[in-house]
Amino acid sequence: MELAFIPSPSRGVLYLGPIPLRGYAFCIIIGVFVAVWLGNKRWIARGGRAGTVADIAVWAVPFGLVGGRLYHVITDYELYFSEGRDWVDAFKIWEGGLGIWGAIALGALGAWIGCRRRGIPMPAYADAVAPGIALAQAIGRWGNWFNQELYGKPTDLPWALEITSSADGRVPGTYHPTFLYESLWCIGVAVLVIWADRRFRLGHGRAFALYVAAYCTGRAWIEYMRVDDAHHILGLRLNVWTAMFVFLLAVTYLVVSSKKRPGREAVVEPGAEASGGEAEGDAAAEDEAESGRDGAESGKDEAESEASDEASDEAGSAKKS
DSSP: OOOOOOOSSSOOOOTTTTEEEEHHHHHHHHHHHHHHHHHHHHHTTTTTOHHHHHHHHHHHHHHHHHHHHHEEEEEETHHSSSOOOGGGGGGOOSSSSOOOOHHHHHHHHHHHHHHHHTTTTTHHHHHHHHHHHHHHHHHHHHHHHHHTTTTTTBBBOOOOOEEEOOOOGOOOOEEOOHHHHHHHHHHHHHHHHHHHHHOOOTTTTHHHHHHHHHHHHHHHHHHHHHHHHOOTTTTTTTTHHHHHHHHHHHHHHHHHHHSSOSSOOSSTTHHHHHHHHHHHHHHHHHHHHHHHHHHHHHHHHHHHHOOOOOOOHHHHHHOOO
């Protein structure tokens, strides 16, 4: 008998009249807002304009959702196109099923389109939003908790996850809460990237590469713990191989980029620096004008004082005469 465990919700959707409110969708939406909020703060700190991150997210988020769903459907096609399955279910994104690899790949394409339209260097934008993406993943993983999915091997640890559903081959019991492990890992990745960015002033996409490498490290061992059906290559799950491959790409980029383009971008958004310069120029002009007014008033006072002294001297001379 388990003394303690993490309970699963009895259902992942609530109804507000005829409107369904799905926990999975809420987690994704909240994650997006957090990513945009933090990315905006970091972008402004890098010298960009407020609102730019949100404008580009309008491109990146839809592309990311489509990419995440495509990766899931392609790698788990038997869930939708095998005998007895309904292919229409492939479009039911609210039931779960987003592959982070596809989400990042197509999301990056959408961000590139948005950056190109604004004349913004894509690597600088990626550096700004990297920690926010990690936090969005941390929040989004709780959507798996609402759907009672993506758990690990059976365990009787105090933080075990209780699975009560028997749908789609689930066996009720207590399992490793891999959704929680990945959520906590992603929070740690966000903290790591923020610290490293401040400490080493990462630029030209290196903060984003660090996020990718750190995430892949955790995803590999967490993926290894999962017991849901997955394709295997040489005894390892497909996503473990993907994590290792992407990790090598990220580390290679970190090393090569640091040698070829050390330091950080001086300008991340055209026009932002000019606007700042105009503001400084206006302030300087006001200071000069104020100084001029003070000088004029001082000169006026001196003139009046000299005139008064001269009048006094003439009066004294007339009296002596």
